Amino acid sequence: MTSTDDQAHPVEHDAETAAQSLQLRPEHAGRRLDQVLAELLPAFSRSRLQGWIEQGRISVDGRSPRPKDRVRGAESVLVEPLVERSQACAPQPIPLSVVYEDEHLILVDKPAGLVVHPAAGHADGTLQNGLLHHDRRLDALPRCGIVHRLDKDTTGLMVVARSLLAHRSLVAQLKARTVKREYRALVLGRLSSGGRVEAPIGRHPTRRTAMAVVAHGRPAVSDYRVLAQYRRHTLLGVRLQTGRTHQIRVHMAHLRHPLVGDPVYGGRQRASADDSSEAATLLQRFPRQALHAIGLGLLHPATGEQMDWQVPMAADLADLCAVLQQDAEHGSAAT
Template identity: 40%
Template sequence: MKNLSFYKIEIEPDKNKRIDQLIASELPEYSRSRIKNWINRKDITINGKPCSPKDKILKKSVIEIRILENEELDIQPEKINLNISYEDKDILVINKNPGMVTHTAPGHFLGTLQNALLYHYPNLKNVPRAGIIHRLDKNTSGLIIIARNLIAHNSLVSQMKEKMIIKKYTALVTGMVTRNQIIRKKIGRHRINRLKMSVTDSGKEAISKIIVLENFKKSSLLDIELVTGRTHQIRVHLSSIGHPIIGDDLYGFKKSAHNHDKNLVNFLNSYHYHALHAKYLCFNHPITKKKIIINSEIPKSFVTIKSLLIKNYAKS
């Protein structure tokens, strides 16, 4: 039996974007064509009324979306090893490897975290998106919370909405970041390259807290806490201040910036990930309400880059 998922999204007025564009920015794992099909099928309503894909939001509105999970994607369980950082009968916390896509989607039918979860935990077919509460980009590693039942799912989704889940990351970036700072820059879909996000006055509020942990020659190790959780937020914010994440070609990383270190460049030639790791989670257990704090190990490739940076810095 296929499962229904329901989403309720509060949208601010935006006379410049169509409703299908706004929903696509809220649910980036679904294609625009798929969203249009839902609208035409009347599975999406604005303030309780059917809408058209080209409609625009002229006042603060509530969008409700009814999704029949797996209606277009036959999501197959797949035997893929998982790194489990925490587990009980209600929740899991997975330490995702870099290179793994979080959700199954067109172009990514196999090899995803969702495929793996459905293999190891078949009952997750009864929970929206196999219980995945939040996502990480394919080339970002780190901690992801999984709800094992609907009660846990509803509680954790509510905590996400109320910004009660604390998420911290560590990143290696190009250039020496000289001070701790809070980046407050709105983020929206890039107007030309739809695969990218960008800093834009018409975007949504986005806040990132940046702490400098260590400086190397022409690079820095940072600790980042997300106050908001926009798509590609850390990547966009760091790029916007001139410090793209090592390995993040989409947002401006250039290997040539590290030509002074041949060993590092040689390693980066075969490195296809981002030096960005979701290292810390703090949230309330959905059932017991006890505070859960999880820390994770940094991937070996991340450690290798850091060690090469340290060696080069020591020589300078």
Template identity: 45%
Template sequence: MKDTSLLENDDDYNDDLPFAADEAAQSYKNWTVPNELAGLRLDAALAKLAPEFSRSRLTAWIRENHVTVNGHIVPPKYKLIGGETIQVAIQQDESQLAFTPEAMALNIIYEDDSVLVLNKPAGLVVHPAAGNWQGTLLNGLLAYCPALAQVPRAGIVHRLDKDTSGLMVVAKTVPAQTHLVRQLQARTVKRTYRAVADGIVPYDGKIETLIGRDPHNRTRMAVVPFGGKEAITHVKVLERYADFSYIECQLETGRTHQIRVHMKAAGHPLAGDPLYGNPRHPATTEAKAAIKAMARQALHAYRLSFIHPQTQEKVQFEASLPEDIYHLLSVLRLQAGMDSAIKNADEWQKRLTDDEDEDWDDDDYDVDVIYIRE
């Protein structure tokens, strides 16, 4: 799912001239069928005339009416007699769009000649791949800084999941990229995340496992007994509520879906996680509504620190929680305060019942206050 607010502006699109615009951008190839190909089907003959394209692609173009014979649409099985003119409207492969610049509103929080640090919104894919050849962060970076076309992967050195928000560093030069990659390998890049997890996480600690492809579902990752890659996550509990915990996770390694997989393995999957979460986790109506409104896992890359490739000094950046996660926390905090008030009110009512004649002082009515460490 793309965040349409970040996509390329369509102000230059001319609705009055759609065909003219398409034709100007369209590429055609023409062949005259030689006599030696007489008797062949159109798809077979075209495969010989245009070996640079796969036969399956050519067949698809014929079926999609992108191929004409003497100006007429014909089926792939059409038999040629020789001398016909074949015209093909070349269709751009989606993968060719992967490195096309696309203007989008990037939230750049720091930039110099060597690096830029940005706050990625949830819903934005970082790097092009099957099903997401356009509208990615890489496309946006190439539009924002065309010089990144000379840097592998447009300077991207690490990724965030599509629906994880937060801080990323991008190298603007090849030397800076090499320096940052070596830091990642040496584990000197520090990445700290804030998240909301299901249940009450009992204590601070470290999760250290192997992570690999889930043998039962290849679209997911999982903690595996062998064959995976070392994965280490440090977990700190910031706040606890009746049904959830607000936690901070620091990555020592950077495996695919690492925090999401580790918290699931610990019995505390992230709230709202569509891949690893528990949709049946008990919660108040208000909390369920806030989680549903997020439409993603409650995970945000909150803090990022690294050695600057040029100055060799340690730099650190923070990005406050996005509105959707902050709203969920507000609901949980409000509920926690109400629960505390109700509990104290019940205890006070019990005291009044036990001894109605006993004098009381307003100071005895105590409501717990939650102090937020941010």
């Protein structure tokens, strides 16, 4: 994506970016200035505050301090935030299925075919463009508050930060692996039981646009359980313990049970003569990897409350599973 406005500048319409006056208290005495400020201004990371101190955007009793300066506990501090736009992105009226929103969070149910953020080949028409149209204040946040992503043709729940406090909290929760992410995956073949895939993921050694299980990849863990068995397919519930690119798709292919419809990891399969005509048609025409992010759980950034959401399975995947179930019951009755 080509940016026409890559200059850092303040965003004045967000309350979190307005100048703030603080009065230090006796209990702060003897501590480093950057530590105290990180405690008093939880919306901003300590490294960001250190940068503002070095840029002269923070003054103590009218003087320019250093991050490591010790405070007395009675100083007046003026903070003039500078929030950078990570990249230019135009708002576009893209329909969004908003599941939940408040001043800190937006939960969306992403449809198939929608790219999450601008990239090569997708300069606009993305979820990020739609989010910015939904709330222009998101322009004050990195990638308009997007802290994780789903592949273009994966459907389901995504959480977006709506404030700096939420952005920092969600990034920390994702790093700590405390965000609960539950998926539905329809795979080729019949699995009789669930399990765990613990296999590192990195770039494919020869196909640079694909990922693979490789010895020196990043740690990746997926837990899965069997929800339904059909004649030649299995519906799985998958919970991510890590969040690597294409993780479920790669791990299921590693088990030799790739996702139905996956064009990259081997999920294209011809229908069998045993399949009903309707099942055969749907399997052959299913246009994407059969993967849906059905559940999401996290701690609310402002209240600390545990919050959980679940959405119905995407209609195309639900319809395919229903037909496969009918096909399985028909085959069982026939025998």
